[in-house]
Amino acid sequence: MISAQGLSYSYRTRFGTVEAVRNGTVDAVQGVDLEVAAGEMVAFLGPNGAGKTTTVRMLTTLQTPTGGTASVAGHDVVRERAAVRRTIGYVGQSSGGSEHRVADELHTQGRLQGMTAAQAAARTAELVEQFELGGFSGRPVAKLSGGQRRRVDVALGLVHRPAVLFLDEPSTGLDPQSRANLWDHLRRLRTEHGTTVFLTTHYLDEADLLCDRIIVIDGGRVIASDTAEALKGRIGGDVVTLETSRISDAATVVARVVPGCDLDTTPDGVQFHVAHAQRLLPELLRALDHAGVALESVSVKRPTLDDVFLRLTGRSLREEGLPARTAPSDGDRTPSATEPLNTEVTT
Numbered sequence: 001m002i003s004a005q006g007l008s009y010s011y012r013t014r015f016g017t018v019e020a021v022r023n024g025t026v027d028a029v030q031g032v033d034l035e036v037a038a039g040e041m042v043a044f045l046g047p048n049g050a051g052k053t054t055t056v057r058m059l060t061t062l063q064t065p066t067g068g069t070a071s072v073a074g075h076d077v078v079r080e081r082a083a084v085r086r087t088i089g090y091v092g093q094s095s096g097g098s099e100h101r102v103a104d105e106l107h108t109q110g111r112l113q114g115m116t117a118a119q120a121a122a123r124t125a126e127l128v129e130q131f132e133l134g135g136f137s138g139r140p141v142a143k144l145s146g147g148q149r150r151r152v153d154v155a156l157g158l159v160h161r162p163a164v165l166f167l168d169e170p171s172t173g174l175d176p177q178s179r180a181n182l183w184d185h186l187r188r189l190r191t192e193h194g195t196t197v198f199l200t201t202h203y204l205d206e207a208d209l210l211c212d213r214i215i216v217i218d219g220g221r222v223i224a225s226d227t228a229e230a231l232k233g234r235i236g237g238d239v240v241t242l243e244t245s246r247i248s249d250a251a252t253v254v255a256r257v258v259p260g261c262d263l264d265t266t267p268d269g270v271q272f273h274v275a276h277a278q279r280l281l282p283e284l285l286r287a288l289d290h291a292g293v294a295l296e297s298v299s300v301k302r303p304t305l306d307d308v309f310l311r312l313t314g315r316s317l318r319e320e321g322l323p324a325r326t327a328p329s330d331g332d333r334t335p336s337a338t339e340p341l342n343t344e345v346t347t
């Protein structure tokens with residue numbers, strides 16, 4: 001349903017503030033290959049600046065790739081833009097919300113998609129019911145809570161019954177309850193309507209709990225693609241984390257007591273993977289004590305997606321200080337959360 005081969009995008013920029021900058025360009029997406037089957041719900045996971053939004057904007061025809069090819073439902077994203085736009089819904093990163101009433105926004109979107117007034121009214125009623133918007137469909141979108149507004153955003157992206165829905169960070173800024181509620185709606189969309197859903201996120205739990213498959217992107221390249229379980233299975237064994245200020249001494253002791261273990265240092269200590277951690281801890285703790293390495297904490301846990309990311313990239317998705325957004329290049333602009341896709345966009 002979604003297919004990309006060697007998809008790439010380089011921004012022209014006047015300010016070189018990220019490591020990916022080369023000769024006045026930022027290589028934001030560097031040869032992405034991906035395949036998403038009909039009816040799949042896929043999370044596109046990666047840290048800030050990994051290239052998620054840029055990839056989605058190319059797949060949704062909002063930006064023209066500078067390299068590679070991609071198609072959605074068999075339509076090329078460059079040569080058959082209009083056909084792609086008819087097939088997809090796109091919900092961008094959260095907007096402030098308009099001053100128009102929820103029902104009017106849905107109705108207008110239906111009319112923009114070429115429906116008659118009667119068809120738009122019927123579709124509005126359907127979506128109000130499906131997304132439980134009835135309690136506030138007469139209120140201005142801008143006056144809704146973040147979770148309510150996000151449901152309206154998703155409903156707006158679905159007015160024309162697209163076969164594929166793209167969502168860019170759908171739950172950023174939502175409280176846990178609103179996020180769970182949105183996830184329920186997205187799950188129902190897939191199970192009841194067979195919609196293919198492709199969402200970007202940097203929330204590990206969202207990718208883990210909601211999606212059939214996870215594609216991990218980092219530095220503009222896909223570094224993994226599998227189910228959450230299979231990705232976690234790659235880690236093998238328990239994850240042991242030792243918090244200490246004596247990081248290199250702790251690493252030396254761990255390497256001696258658990259030879260061949262996969263050892264990483266973190267900002268607060270060391271982390272390694274081993275089968276049956278509980279059996280080796282007494283000996284390890286004695287050795288650390290003997291070496292005079294004081295520990296602030298010890299934890300043992302089953303692998304998480306963050307451990308997978310740490311293994312793949314050598315750093316945690318939760319780390320601060322990941323690449324920041326550079327100053328926009330000339331001609332770029334940000335779409336509203338539910339930009340009508342039949343509007344031509346210059347990139």
Ligand SMILES: Nc1ncnc2c1ncn2[C@@H]1O[C@H](COP(=O)(O)OP(=O)(O)OP(=O)(O)O)[C@@H](O)[C@H]1O
Binds near residue numbers: 011013046323326332
């Ligand atoms: N308009 C732009 N001009 C120049 N560089 C840009 C522009 N937009 C994004 N970039 C850069 O391209 C890279 C990828 O950005 P992108 O927004 O695709 O990442 P992302 O994974 O969606 O990040 P986030 O999670 O923060 O939304 C980053 O290095 C970013 O700074």
